[in-house]
Amino acid sequence: MSNVLLNVENLNTYYGKSHILQGISFSLSDNDCMAILGRNGAGKTTTLRSLVNLSKPDSGNVIFMDENLKNIKPYYIAEKGMTLVPENRGMFPSLTVEESLSIISQYNSNNLWTLPKIFELFPSLKHRLKNKSNEFSGGEQQMLAISRALLTNPKLLLLDEPTQGLAPNIVNELFKALSSLLKSGLSIIIVEQNIKMALNLANKVSVIGKGKTKWTGSKSKFQNNTGVQKEWLGI
Ligand SMILES: Nc1ncnc2c1ncn2[C@@H]1O[C@H](COP(=O)(O)OP(=O)(O)O)[C@@H](O)[C@H]1O
Ligand SMILES: [Mg+2]
Structure with a gap:
């Protein structure tokens, strides 16, 4: 039996008065890769932001490694081991690669990941x-x-549309890197419009429609469920 890494229970998140997430629930075990799929505007980005309190849910629970993250700030959630790579990629445009990476590595004493790796x-x-x-x-x-x-x-790792706008050969390189991260024991939640790529990586799928979790299950069950694919993804 694998261990539960993340339990997401009935998240409700607002932007101002707009009730955006209206019941998001799923769970993840160690070393799972979950693809979160859904149409534009369904609430995928808001879901990832809500997991790390960048958008604070009004109700519901995010339990990560047996800890409720309710009042924990995004920075500390990253420190605990759940890190979002946002859609806009969160760059510091004026820094070099070396500078961007060394800013982080100098605060990271317990280095599993080093620059050579x-x-x-x-x-x-x-x-x-x-x-x-x-x-x-x-x-x-x-x-x-x-x-x-x-x-x-x-x-x-939470990845929000990592292949957006990338040339096919780069998508391939990224796919290989993500596969090797999964082999090394990491867990990943990937939001993607590139459903084929996401399904190649994932073992689980969760479908979001209109701010709600509409379906969650194994990849093979998803691939056999043409009803869900048609209704919530239009494929
Ligand atoms: N900052 C914001 N303020 C108000 N509404 C927002 C904001 N960001 C997103 N929304 C709305 O929330 C809904 C879900 O958006 P989002 O989570 O970005 O969807 P997805 O990532 O699935 O395309 C959309 O209707 C979008 O217009
Ligand atoms: Mg989005």
Whole structure:
């Protein structure tokens, strides 16, 4: 039996008066990769933000490694091991690769991830050490954003549309890196429009529609459930 890593119970999140999340629930075990799928505007980004209190849920619980995260700030949640790589990739445009990564690694005494390990995962970053991230391609920015997240030594990575706008060969490189992270024991939640790529990585799927969890189950059950695919994803 695998251990429960994350339990998400009936999250409700508002933006101002708009009731955006109206019941998001799912759970994740150690080393799971869950694909969160849903149409544009369904609430996927808000779900990831709510897990780490960047958007604070009004009600519901996020239990990560047996701890309720209700009043814990995003920075401390990252320290506990759940780290979001946001859609906009959270870059510091004026910093070089070396600067961006060393800012984080100097605060990280218990280093599982080191710069040499990062460059093994993303060889193309090594050649860009002195380049500023505003000179980067979308793929390089995504790799840098994931590298920065890894330097916080996460147990669970939350990825919001990592392949958005990337050329197919870069998507492939990213896919290989994420597969190797999963092999090394990490857990991942990936929000993707690239359903094929997400399903290649994932063992679980959760479908969000209109702010609610509409369906959750194994990848194979999802692939056999054409009804859910059609109703909530239009595929
Ligand atoms: N900052 C915000 N203020 C108000 N409404 C927002 C904000 N961000 C997103 N929304 C709305 O919340 C809903 C869910 O958005 P989002 O979580 O970004 O969806 P997804 O990531 O699935 O495309 C959408 O209707 C969107 O318009
Ligand atoms: Mg989104």
